[in-house]
Amino acid sequence: MNKMIDSFLRYVPTDDWIKNSSRLPWLRLNLEVPTDAISNEAKNLYSRAVLHRDGDKFAHYSHQGWKSLTLYGDNSTTTAATDGPKNWTEIAPVCPNTVDFINKHWIIDGSTGRIRFMWLEPGGYILPHQDRERSMFFETNIAIAQPAGCKFRFLDYGTVPFSTGSSFLVDISNKHLVVNDSDQARLHMIVHATLKPTIIQSSYEQNFYS
Numbered sequence: 001m002n003k004m005i006d007s008f009l010r011y012v013p014t015d016d017w018i019k020n021s022s023r024l025p026w027l028r029l030n031l032e033v034p035t036d037a038i039s040n041e042a043k044n045l046y047s048r049a050v051l052h053r054d055g056d057k058f059a060h061y062s063h064q065g066w067k068s069l070t071l072y073g074d075n076s077t078t079t080a081a082t083d084g085p086k087n088w089t090e091i092a093p094v095c096p097n098t099v100d101f102i103n104k105h106w107i108i109d110g111s112t113g114r115i116r117f118m119w120l121e122p123g124g125y126i127l128p129h130q131d132r133e134r135s136m137f138f139e140t141n142i143a144i145a146q147p148a149g150c151k152f153r154f155l156d157y158g159t160v161p162f163s164t165g166s167s168f169l170v171d172i173s174n175k176h177l178v179v180n181d182s183d184q185a186r187l188h189m190i191v192h193a194t195l196k197p198t199i200i201q202s203s204y205e206q207n208f209y210s
């Protein structure tokens with residue numbers, strides 16, 4: 001192979017470009033997710049979960065069955081965004097496998113935001129919304145339990161192909177909704193922390209450069 005072409009074929013963008021300039025709606029991640037261990041830890045906590053963004057109103061409608069507990073943040077029942085330093089909350093000691101999984105793949109430091117369990121009850125839904133103006137990747141969304149009939153739908157880009165154990169960076173500056181048309185709870189985790197750059201680059205490579 002011509003050396004010049006060969007060097008272009010070895011090129012993969014930096015994680016900074018992928019996060020801030022790719023403008024992709026989602027990126028499937030190469031992550032091994034210990035779904036059984038995490039869902040067992042979360043199951044024991046479900047009775048303590050609180051309604052998330054209960055006050056959001058869209059005309060006469062509000063979200064239904066959207067519940068959360070915070071593993072890293074202010075405390076377990078403060079699930080909305082807040083300013084200021086954060087730390088592992090009082091539920092972290094009973095979630096050792098989940099904490100290990102987070103520490104293995106994300107950089108936990110002063111820039112880390114909330115890390116939460118997010119449940120959507122059977123028949124529940126999250127109404128269409130956008131979470132920021134600027135297009136970028138930051139949060140990771142991980143499907144711990146994704147019953148058939150659950151959809152994460154970008155209005156303009158379609159359905160993110162979540163299945164149990166899959167994880168994605170999602171650009172939530174794009175309008176999206178979530179629905180659980182099943183008889184089982186959907187459990188995801190949302191991690192507002194910096195993913196290790198090698199994971200982003202290897203995921204991008206696997207998606208687009210094979």
Ligand SMILES: [Fe+2]
Pocket residue numbers: 129130131172176
């Ligand atoms: Fe959202």
